[in-house]
Amino acid sequence: MDNKKSVIWWIRRDIRLHDNQALSAALATDLPVVPIYILDDNLLKQSNLKRLNFLFENLHSLDTFLQEKGNHLIIRSGNPFNCLKNLFRESNADAIFTEADFSPYAKDRDEKIASAVPLHLLPGMSIRAPSEVYKQDGKPYTVFTPYSHQWHSSIPSFPPLKIPDQIPALFDLTSEPIPASIPHPLFPAGERIAVERLQDFLNKHIQTYSMNRDLVGVEGTSNLSPYFHFGVLSARSAYYLAELQKQDQVSIQAVNSIEAWINELVWRDFYIMILSEFPHVLKEAFRESYNRIAWRNAEVDFRAWKAGETGYPLVDAGMRQLQETGWMHNRARMIAASFLCKDLLINWQWGESWFNEQLIDGDLAANNGGWQWCAGCGTDATPYFRVFNPIIQSRKFDPTGVYIRTWIPELRNVPTQFIHTPWEMPLELQTKVRCEVGKNYPNRIIEHAFARQRALDAYGRTRV
DNA sequence: TGAAATGTTGGGGCG
DNA sequence: ACGCCCCAACATTTC
Numbered sequence: 001m002d003n004k005k006s007v008i009w010w011i012r013r014d015i016r017l018h019d020n021q022a023l024s025a026a027l028a029t030d031l032p033v034v035p036i037y038i039l040d041d042n043l044l045k046q047s048n049l050k051r052l053n054f055l056f057e058n059l060h061s062l063d064t065f066l067q068e069k070g071n072h073l074i075i076r077s078g079n080p081f082n083c084l085k086n087l088f089r090e091s092n093a094d095a096i097f098t099e100a101d102f103s104p105y106a107k108d109r110d111e112k113i114a115s116a117v118p119l120h121l122l123p124g125m126s127i128r129a130p131s132e133v134y135k136q137d138g139k140p141y142t143v144f145t146p147y148s149h150q151w152h153s154s155i156p157s158f159p160p161l162k163i164p165d166q167i168p169a170l171f172d173l174t175s176e177p178i179p180a181s182i183p184h185p186l187f188p189a190g191e192r193i194a195v196e197r198l199q200d201f202l203n204k205h206i207q208t209y210s211m212n213r214d215l216v217g218v219e220g221t222s223n224l225s226p227y228f229h230f231g232v233l234s235a236r237s238a239y240y241l242a243e244l245q246k247q248d249q250v251s252i253q254a255v256n257s258i259e260a261w262i263n264e265l266v267w268r269d270f271y272i273m274i275l276s277e278f279p280h281v282l283k284e285a286f287r288e289s290y291n292r293i294a295w296r297n298a299e300v301d302f303r304a305w306k307a308g309e310t311g312y313p314l315v316d317a318g319m320r321q322l323q324e325t326g327w328m329h330n331r332a333r334m335i336a337a338s339f340l341c342k343d344l345l346i347n348w349q350w351g352e353s354w355f356n357e358q359l360i361d362g363d364l365a366a367n368n369g370g371w372q373w374c375a376g377c378g379t380d381a382t383p384y385f386r387v388f389n390p391i392i393q394s395r396k397f398d399p400t401g402v403y404i405r406t407w408i409p410e411l412r413n414v415p416t417q418f419i420h421t422p423w424e425m426p427l428e429l430q431t432k433v434r435c436e437v438g439k440n441y442p443n444r445i446i447e448h449a450f451a452r453q454r455a456l457d458a459y460g461r462t463r464v
Numbered sequence: 465t466g467a468a469a470t471g472t473t474g475g476g477g478c479g
Numbered sequence: 480a481c482g483c484c485c486c487a488a489c490a491t492t493t494c
Binding site: 214330331334338373382383385386387388389392393449452 | 465466467468
């Protein structure tokens with residue numbers, strides 16, 4: 001082994017070469033860069049097969065990209081502390097550069113590592129770091145709207161960073177193979193494709209985002225969440241490009257749409273901040289009083305919900321889309337979540353876990369924030385009495401039933417008049433369209449009007 | 465980033 | 480012509 005010095009670029013949730021501040025800081029040392037991804041069992045066991053597969057696909061892609069830049073990816077598995085100490089010695093490293101992560105596990109892990117080796121934490125996971133957006137009194141926000149105003153009150157100090165031309169390497173380091181994986185049919189891996197998809201969305205679709213985002217049967221959302229989760233896309237870069245696109249718009253609607261989409265990026269920052277500042281949200285309700293809800297927690301209902309067999313077409317369509325693809329439309333997520341918490345009176349944490357087990361974009365901060373919001377127990381929460389009516393939501397956001405028919409084959413021939421309420425079909429018609437409610441499509445497991453009242457009572461009892 | 469219950473208004477049918 | 484009722488449409492309140 002030569003005694004040439006190097007620096008380590010520890011890749012976690014920034015699987016990209018573009019706009020990567022940790023990589024950029026590593027390159028600024030003018031030393032060879034050792035890119036490493038550590039397969040940390042503590043994290044892998046909290047993931048799911050679809051998400052792991054997507055991760056591995058992206059690691060393959062990153063390795064290919066690195067080789068074009070004269071480098072290659074090192075894979076090690078085990079405890080990050082030990083892996084890094086070993087690699088630090090093997091590569092005669094000066095320092096480790098990495099993107100700051102604000103989850104409790106990550107902060108604890110990084111603190112321990114920083115006490116043993118020089119570890120430089122760089123921003124980039126969120127557009128604004130949690131500590132960047134505080135109230136006047138120096139405390140974190142707990143309500144989104146004032147947070148977003150403060151968030152918008154300054155602009156990023158520099159444009160997105162370019163992909164480096166070359167990344168000088170250190171050779172002769174051992175690497176494990178990247179685990180085998182197969183391409184996901186809906187989310188092909190790699191930052192080139194991700195950036196292409198972002199550009200396509202910004203060029204063609206974002207102008208109608210506010211009009212179409214809630215229509216579950218329309219490609220109205222960006223469908224980029226898996227890429228943002230793993231940092232295959234830089235949120236900062238996406239924000240920057242969206243702002244540029246906004247300058248070119250003439251119609252009010254297009255400008256509003258772009259602002260609405262940017263707002264979703266701000267929500268992402270908000271929940272990253274909330275998890276960082278209030279880590280208790282992983283264990284319990286953000287608002288203490290909501291820990292007292294007397295959940296029914298009926299296992300049978302939970303199974304029906306997971307399987308997409310509640311008898312409410314839009315809820316079932318969403319849950320089946322989730323299980324089949326690892327992704328669910330955002331409006332469907334809200335409707336399914338409301339149904340679990342309010343109609344079934346099942347603890348939102350059960351739903352949070354199931355989503356985490358199924359989602360390819362499953363993100364600790366966003367998933368927890370979304371669930372607490374739907375359950376009405378989180379920051380900036382929906383008032384507890386706001387109960388979605390799954391039939392009205394269905395009529396409003398899937399008017400022709402195209403989404404329902406896509407994910408529930410047994411409802412495919414049901415006329416639009418009955419697509420949201422198949423139990424109202426005359427028996428004759430049920431036979432004719434081969435959808436017999438109670439036989440090949442389930443009866444409603446609960447009647448909404450009754451369930452709504454029960455939820456109002458249960459939630460109401462937690463108040464003084 | 466609801467929905468239901470309740471209240472109000474106003475047009476039209478009718479005696 | 481007028482008051483009365485019905486009820487749809489809209490607004491407000493309540494959960």
